[in-house]
Amino acid sequence: MTDEREERILAEVHDDFGMIRVLEVEDYRFLEFGDAIEQSCTFTADPAWLEYDYTRAMLIGALCHEAPESALFLGLGAGTLTQACLKFLPLEDVEAIELRPEVPRLAMEYMGLEDDPRLYIRVGDALQLLETAEPADLIFVDLYTDVGPGAGHLAWSFLENCQKRLTPGGWLVINQWANDDGRPLGAALLRGLYHRHYWELPVKEGNVILIVPADLEQVLELDALMARAEALAPRLGYSLQTLIKDIRPAS
Template structure:
């Protein structure tokens, strides 16, 4: 969860059965269960895995911000046909990878020490899924909330790909970042809340078929439930609740437009 330029050095702390990555004494950046290192210990990571409801068999995942590697480890274990590239700006964070059980680089997995914004600007990888989870102690770096960054995310994705952004709603800049994301993706954004903090997870896609129908999401949920250890149905219900609100708002807007078009 780190994009750690210009801040305190990362350090590791332990709380009973949990190991955490921190940059200060107040904010936890990543958490790992010592007994089960590959489990998704924080709800925001489980919410980010909601991309499976839209792209269940990604060919290549790129993530901005390695942190403690929870998402990388989970994807490597449960998506055996998927390649995973993590782009982390902080060499100090990368140096802690063994403390969090992050595997060494191989043909499926690589960790690059680079600025995620620069990487996406110059990349021709065309990933099927792009995960953005880059934070400093004070919130999301401004560059990862810029209009140029979100435009680069859209350009970098495969045509049928999905972008997943972890926002912190406690950041006063969050409404601006969210508006820029909606503009970059022509309004094709669906956001849900995480249950263990002020995290808001936004799913976006460049293709006109996003978001999919309720029926498609429910069918995907049924397929995924037997393959994954987290509660896929819980994430799907949050997605569906948000989709219902979006559809209701559009229906209301259409009704208002229709009411305004009548003439005597």
């Protein structure tokens, strides 16, 4: 996506997990892990702008909740989705757990992540720290490394505990890798774990966003979701309707 003739390296650091780099290309900045593996993209004029369909699809998952007050982000990256949720949702308490200590620092210094008083960032392994996190109305799982999805994306007990950490009526939103057949990575595991009671939203980047309710009695009300998305569109600057139409029951 980036043009090497125009890109400028703003920062490059090394930690126990490898290299992290921040690049700037015209009006965008990119957070990369390892050998040019893009993790996040920020529109510098508006850090809450969601450039990619997978982040917009994760926001759609958040809109399944009528009025969320708390959110937990497992994996922070540049914080664009976190910023969008803080800006557009009635959140009062937001926690983010990020494995790599340099990531939050770079996000704040270069990617526009604001030091919002509602946001609390902890550094550590989400698989270990989940049990110490407060229950939340929304939980987002986006644990990617420079070689693909982290272990948590296929860890039965972790994914089960994510759902259990939801408050009543809450929603779990997982950015899952898609296989060649368009189904999510670990589809059989997910069907068994969540009793086929979840929804999928495939996006063009090759991911499938999973939208999982707190319990089996809870359903995704498409009409209400569409109405909330439509009401938010003028503030977002883009429509979510086309993506919402691609939501499907668990495959």
